[in-house]
Amino acid sequence: xxxxxxxxxxxxxxxxxxxxxxxxxxxxxxxxxxxxxxxxxxxxxxxxxxxxxxxxxxxxxxxxxxxxxxxxxxxxxxxxxxxxxxxxxxxxxxxxxxxxxxxxxxxxxxxxxxxxxxxxxxxxxxxxxxxxxxxxxxxxxxxxxxxxxxxxxxxxxxxxxxxxxxxxxxxxxxxxxxxxxxxxxxxxxxxxxxxxxxxxxxxxxxxxxxxxxxxxxxxxxxxxxxxxxxxxxxxxxxxxxxxxxxxxxxxxxxxxxxxxxxxxxxxxxxxxxxxxxxxxxxxxxxxxxxxxx
Numbered sequence: 001x002x003x004x005x006x007x008x009x010x011x012x013x014x015x016x017x018x019x020x021x022x023x024x025x026x027x028x029x030x031x032x033x034x035x036x037x038x039x040x041x042x043x044x045x046x047x048x049x050x051x052x053x054x055x056x057x058x059x060x061x062x063x064x065x066x067x068x069x070x071x072x073x074x075x076x077x078x079x080x081x082x083x084x085x086x087x088x089x090x091x092x093x094x095x096x097x098x099x100x101x102x103x104x105x106x107x108x109x110x111x112x113x114x115x116x117x118x119x120x121x122x123x124x125x126x127x128x129x130x131x132x133x134x135x136x137x138x139x140x141x142x143x144x145x146x147x148x149x150x151x152x153x154x155x156x157x158x159x160x161x162x163x164x165x166x167x168x169x170x171x172x173x174x175x176x177x178x179x180x181x182x183x184x185x186x187x188x189x190x191x192x193x194x195x196x197x198x199x200x201x202x203x204x205x206x207x208x209x210x211x212x213x214x215x216x217x218x219x220x221x222x223x224x225x226x227x228x229x230x231x232x233x234x235x236x237x238x239x240x241x242x243x244x245x246x247x248x249x250x251x252x253x254x255x256x257x258x259x260x261x262x263x264x265x266x267x268x269x270x271x272x273x274x275x276x277x278x279x280x281x282x283x284x285x286x287x288x289x290x291x292x293x
Contacts, residue, residue, distance in 0.1 A: 050268025066078035086112030092158035106156035168250035172213030
């Protein structure tokens with residue numbers, strides 16, 4: 001996988017190959033609990049890869065009742081752009097129905113070096129109904145084909161990265177790690193299987209935006225379709241047991257969100273770590289116009 005793809009995956013706390021979402025069983029927190037009024041959540045993440053600080057990724061989420069809109073922006077470089085320079089926007093919108101989010105649209109625009117691209121997905125009733133990509137990729141006979149059935153009930157990477165793990169227990173509840181998350185990133189369909197690993201106490205300082213307990217989950221990447229079996233990046237991700245996500249309770253809400261993601265890549269370990277969380281009520285509607293065309 002190209003470096004730009006790894007960067008956005010880590011930054012969106014994700015991972016176009018490592019998103020996070022779901023609703024733990026047995027918790028009973030309602031979809032709109034604590035989110036009845038307009039609310040804006042801004043999370044900033046520091047992204048590192050193979051010992052280099054690539055830059056920051058800012059994710060803004062706006063809730064209005066059951067509707068949500070998300071927008072992320074990342075700028076990444078190595079040696080002040082002399083070796084590597086990349087810029088990307090990503091967005092998602094939809095609504096929360098029952099105990100899970102239901103995306104309506106996902107978009108990604110990126111540029112770096114001599115490459116740029118756009119991706120847009122449309123959902124209806126929890127299923128992907130349209131995928132458009134610029135530049136268009138030629139069909140590859142070595143790629144495992146995606147079936148229509150595999151695109152039902154999936155989440156886009158943005159929604160999967162942030163929405164929504166919930167629990168009434170704010171102290172690093174390990175139950176938030178008991179889930180399997182179906183994801184489609186526009187090319188590949190995969191599952192993320194989370195399981196409890198440990199609980200960690202975090203102390204707020206100059207390098208972190210959170211103080212409290214984190215539930216550390218082991219993440220197993222299960223590729224399903226839309227990929228080449230001989231892809232070395234996919235092979236590494238599917239065979240490793242070293243992918244972790246640290247989930248923390250967002251103050252004033254029943255939500256658990258990613259504080260830190262760690263995963264191996266072909267060029268070294270990558271991580272995305274929160275440096276700040278901000279919650280504002282009475283938020284104005286987020287504009288997604290540049291990505292929603």
